[in-house]
Amino acid sequence: MTRFRRLSVALLAVPVLVLAGCGSGGSGSDQEKTLNVFAAASLNKTFTDIGKQFETDNPNWKVKFNFAGSSDLVTQLTQGAKADVFASADTKNMDKAAHGGLLAGDPVNFASNTLLIVTAPGNPRGVASFADLNKPGLTVVVCAPQVPCGSATEKVEKAMHVTLNPVSEESSVTDVLAKVTSGQADAGVVYVTDGIGAGDKVATVEFPEASVAVNTYPIAELKSAADADAAKKFIALVTGEAGQKILSQAGFAKP
Amino acid sequence: MTRTSGLPRWIYVPAVIGAVFMILPLVAMTAKVDWPDFWSLITSDSSLTALELSFKTSSASTVLCIVLGVPMALVLARNDSRVIRWTRPLILLPLVLPPVVGGIALLYAFGRLGLLGRYLDAAGIQIAFTTSAVVLAQTFVSLPFLVIALEGAARTAGADYEVVAATLGARPTSVWWRVSLPLLAPGLASGTVLAFARSLGEFGATLTFAGSREGVTRTLPLEIYLQREVDTDAAVALSVLLVAVAAVVVFGLGSRTLKAGGAGGW
Numbered sequence: 001m002t003r004f005r006r007l008s009v010a011l012l013a014v015p016v017l018v019l020a021g022c023g024s025g026g027s028g029s030d031q032e033k034t035l036n037v038f039a040a041a042s043l044n045k046t047f048t049d050i051g052k053q054f055e056t057d058n059p060n061w062k063v064k065f066n067f068a069g070s071s072d073l074v075t076q077l078t079q080g081a082k083a084d085v086f087a088s089a090d091t092k093n094m095d096k097a098a099h100g101g102l103l104a105g106d107p108v109n110f111a112s113n114t115l116l117i118v119t120a121p122g123n124p125r126g127v128a129s130f131a132d133l134n135k136p137g138l139t140v141v142v143c144a145p146q147v148p149c150g151s152a153t154e155k156v157e158k159a160m161h162v163t164l165n166p167v168s169e170e171s172s173v174t175d176v177l178a179k180v181t182s183g184q185a186d187a188g189v190v191y192v193t194d195g196i197g198a199g200d201k202v203a204t205v206e207f208p209e210a211s212v213a214v215n216t217y218p219i220a221e222l223k224s225a226a227d228a229d230a231a232k233k234f235i236a237l238v239t240g241e242a243g244q245k246i247l248s249q250a251g252f253a254k255p
Numbered sequence: 256m257t258r259t260s261g262l263p264r265w266i267y268v269p270a271v272i273g274a275v276f277m278i279l280p281l282v283a284m285t286a287k288v289d290w291p292d293f294w295s296l297i298t299s300d301s302s303l304t305a306l307e308l309s310f311k312t313s314s315a316s317t318v319l320c321i322v323l324g325v326p327m328a329l330v331l332a333r334n335d336s337r338v339i340r341w342t343r344p345l346i347l348l349p350l351v352l353p354p355v356v357g358g359i360a361l362l363y364a365f366g367r368l369g370l371l372g373r374y375l376d377a378a379g380i381q382i383a384f385t386t387s388a389v390v391l392a393q394t395f396v397s398l399p400f401l402v403i404a405l406e407g408a409a410r411t412a413g414a415d416y417e418v419v420a421a422t423l424g425a426r427p428t429s430v431w432w433r434v435s436l437p438l439l440a441p442g443l444a445s446g447t448v449l450a451f452a453r454s455l456g457e458f459g460a461t462l463t464f465a466g467s468r469e470g471v472t473r474t475l476p477l478e479i480y481l482q483r484e485v486d487t488d489a490a491v492a493l494s495v496l497l498v499a500v501a502a503v504v505v506f507g508l509g510s511r512t513l514k515a516g517g518a519g520g521w
Contacts, residue, residue: 001403139384146484147435167384168466169473171481177468182385183368 040089084225095220107218109255115203141185144169152213196251296492313454316393320450328405346443358463388465393454401446408442
């Protein structure tokens with residue numbers, strides 16, 4: 001019996017140790033400290049670069065990112081996730097965070113993004129304007145109205161009195177882009193930054209009506225911040241010259 | 256009730272922890288449901304459309320799974336040639352593949368620019384963004400479930416009766432209909448239930464391959480994923496509905512046959 005008991009203790013210890021191992025990622029060597037940044041998925045590339053800059057400027061800091069859809073991030077924060085900084089892809093989700101009492105300071109707008117049409121390289125179907133998306137036989141993919149890029153597309157449609165007939169309403173802008181780069185769809189409506197990020201895999205068509213639906217990106221320090229000074233420093237870097245340069249190279253406009 | 260003899264008592268500790276781990280999230284989600292509004296949440300137009308589409312596509316893909324999967328399972332169980340032995344793991348691979356990967360693979364096979372899709376497109380057959388794409392995606396992920404359940408049942412049943420029937424003069428086709436299939440009925444039932452349930456829950460491959468449009472390709476899991484962006488209450492209510500439907504399918508049709516026929520398969 002004692003042999004069994006020892007074995008059972010060992011069996012029970014396994015999951016406990018595994019769980020403990022998962023949780024102890026944060027405390028590193030010496031005095032290295034970690035800044036946790038929750039940022040919208042569309043900021044993945046630019047914020048990774050800005051994070052590297054922050055680590056160069058502050059050698060004893062490491063920046064850890066959690067990139068996801070803005071509404072997912074707000075949900076995670078509301079459910080008790082701890083982070084220092086939150087950067088949202090729209091003001092709506094930042095407002096949600098503010099209402100939930102998650103913010104330590106007022107949010108600052110640091111960038112903006114507008115819509116753009118992407119097509120196959122060389123634009124074989126000759127899409128020249130937003131209204132061209134209604135050409136017969138053209139398969140068009142947009143974001144669903146429930147997500148920010150889709151509500152922006154809807155705004156443009158309303159302003160232009162055009163109703164698109166998309167073959168699919170995707171739940172994320174990356175899915176729209178993927179449908180165009182894979183050749184499944186002829187054209188898609190995405191953000192300028194996504195179009196630029198896709199490089200020569202797509203042709204881009206700008207349209208002036210995009211200005212009716214400008215998406216503003218706010219950033220704010222969180223109440224759960226472990227080190228308020230570091231959080232402020234990171235925000236200053238994003239809104240400052242170095243951060244703005246990285247953002248504008250990726251296609252973001254000033255807020 | 257028969258007492259389970261021979262099991263050491265300590266084994267119940269990890270078993271109970273495992274069971275709680277599986278059941279607790281479902282209980283927590285059910286507790287989170289906004290019950291007073293539950294009915295109106297699940298009977299909204301978009302929910303009903305998604306539910307109907309899910310039932311139709313899952314039924315269609317289950318039929319496809321049976322039509323293709325039963326012969327596949329029998330060939331795998333009865334033919335021991337090297338080609339078959341090498342093909343087997345390839346056919347069962349989607350079992351362990353993330354569905355998103357399955358969707359990407361389908362895209363490069365049946366998409367507009369895909370290996371086969373480009374010829375279909377030239378012939379005027381377009382699969383992308385249609386309900387057929389949903390059925391293809393569901394069949395791709397569900398077929399191995401049916402095949403593996405049925406193959407196990409066929410191996411357990413053995414080929415003895417078939418051999419006897421053949422020596423008594425029955426032709427292969429009538430052996431197939433009158434001997435092989437009736438023997439496999441329990442395995443077929445459990446495989447069908449598994450395939451249907453898997454189709455009902457299919458998300459990744461559908462999202463990647465078929466897109467998302469109300470009434471055409473937006474099945475219940477895709478509707479849940481989208482609702483979550485704006486209305487958590489609706490997403491939770493629909494999730495509970497999906498769990499309930501799956502539970503009815505598994506318990507109503509399957510639990511007995513899952514035990515009887517599926518045991519050999521797993």
